[in-house]
Amino acid sequence: MNRNLLRFLAGRVVGMVLVLFATSFVVFSAVHLAPGDPVTFLMRGRPITPESRAVLTAQYHLDQPFLKQYFLWLGDVLSGDFGRSVQFHQDISTMITDKLPTTLFLVVYAMVIIAVLGLALGILSALRPGLIDKIVLVWTGMAVAIPSYIAAIVLLSIFSVKLGWFPIYGAGEGFSDMLWHLTLPAFALALMFAGLLARVTRASMLDELSREHVEVARARGVPEGQVIRKHVLRNALGPIVTVVGTMVASMLVATSIVETAFSVQGVGSLLIKSVTAKDFPVVQAVTLLVVAVFMIANLIVDLLQPLIDPRVALGGDQK
Template sequence: MLVTTAFAIGTPSFLAAVLLQGLFAVRLHWFPTGGTGDGLGRMLWHLTLPAVALALYLIGMLARVTRAAMLDILGQEHVTVARSRGVSERQVIRRHVFRNALGTVLTTGGLIVSTLLVCTVLVESAFSVGGIGQLLELSTTTKDFPTVQAISLIMVGLFMTVNLVVDLLHPLVDPRVALGPRRQAA
C-alpha cells in the first residue's frame, strides 16, 4: 500500500499521461491515443486514460492522508476506551476512527480539487482533448489576454467555491467546529 501510494504521488500527471498512452494506446491498442469520439459511449471511452492520468496522483494523496489521519486517531484515548468497553473493531473504525478522520480527509479533498484544475491543462494537451486547458494553452500562445484572464477568473472562482463548500461541510463532519463567533461563558 505504501509503495503504491508513493508511486502514485511521485508520478506527475503529464508523465502518467505519456506512460498510459504508451502502454494502453500504442502497445496494447485498448484505448485511443487522443480525441473525444462521437456519442456518449465513445466519448467516455476516449476520456478513460486522461481521467486515470489525472486521478492517479490525487487518489494516492487522498489514500496517504486518510491512512495518516486514521493511524493518528487509532492511538487516541477514546478509541482505547471504546475497545475496552467491548465495541467490535469494525464499529470502532467506523464510529470513532473514520468519523474523526473525516475532517482532515475533507480538507485534503478540497485541496485536491484545486490541484485537479491545474493538472487538467497538461493532461488535455497530452491527449489532444479539447477543453478549458487546451483553450488556455492556445490563448496563451496567441496572446489572447482577455481569454486568459477569463479562464483564470473561472478557475479562481471554482477554487473559492470548492473551499467555501469544504468550510460549510466541515461543521457537519466535526461538530466541534462552529460556524460564526463563539460566545464565552460568563
C-alpha cells in the first residue's frame, strides 16, 4: 500500500510538473500572440520614449529569440520572480503574497458555508421527499442559476445598505473583524456552489438510500440516525468530495467578481484590475497560481477517494 502510494504520488507530481510547464508556455506565448509588438502591448498603448523602450526590452529579454525569452522567464518564475506589475510598478510575488491571505480567508469561509448549507439542504432534501424536497430543489435551482455578482448586489443592498448589519466594503483587520467584513462576500461566493453541492448530495444520498445494505442495517435494528450517518451519508461521500474538489479552483476565479463587488483587496480583484489594465505579467502569475491550485485540489481528492471507498485503488492499475 505504501509503495503504491509513493508510486502514485510520484506519477502525479511528474504529471503536475508537465501540465504546469505546458500552461506556463501558453501563458507566456500569449504576450506574443497579442496584436502589435510586445513593448507597445506592455505599455498599454501609451507613448514610449526610446529610453523606456530599451528598459522594457532588457527587462523582458525582448531582444532574445522567442524560446530563449521563455526559458529566461521560466527561470525567473521558478525562483519566485514573476516580474513587476506594469500597472502598480511593484514586485508581483510580493503583491500576491500580500493579498493571498485575504483571498484564502474568503475562500475557506465560503467553503465552510458551502459545506454546511449544501450538505444540510442536500441531506434534508433526500430524507424528506415531498414538499420539503420540492422547496429545496427550487431554492437550489435558483442558487445555481444566480451569478455571484447578482448575489453580491442583492446581499449588499439588503444587509449593508438597508439593514446596515455588515460593512459595504473592505476586508477588515484581525480575525473577528475579517469575519464580519467577509461574511457577505463569502455568502455571495458560496450561494451558487452550495446549490450545486446540495444537488449532488441529494442525488448521491438517494442513490445510496435505495441500496439493500441500508435495508439490512434497518433489519438489524440499527437506529435510523446511525443508518443515515454510517451507511447512507458515509457511502455517498465519493461524489460529494469530487465536486468539492473541482469547486476550489472555480471559487478562486469567482473571488475576482466578489472581491471587486465588495472592494476587497485580494488576488481576485487584482486579477480583474490586471486584466482591464492589460497588466500582463500579473495575469500570467495569477493564471499559473489558479492552475496549480486546481491540480493540487484534484490530487487531494484522488488521494481521499480510496479512503472513502476501499474498492477504489490508487492509480486504478492494481487488481
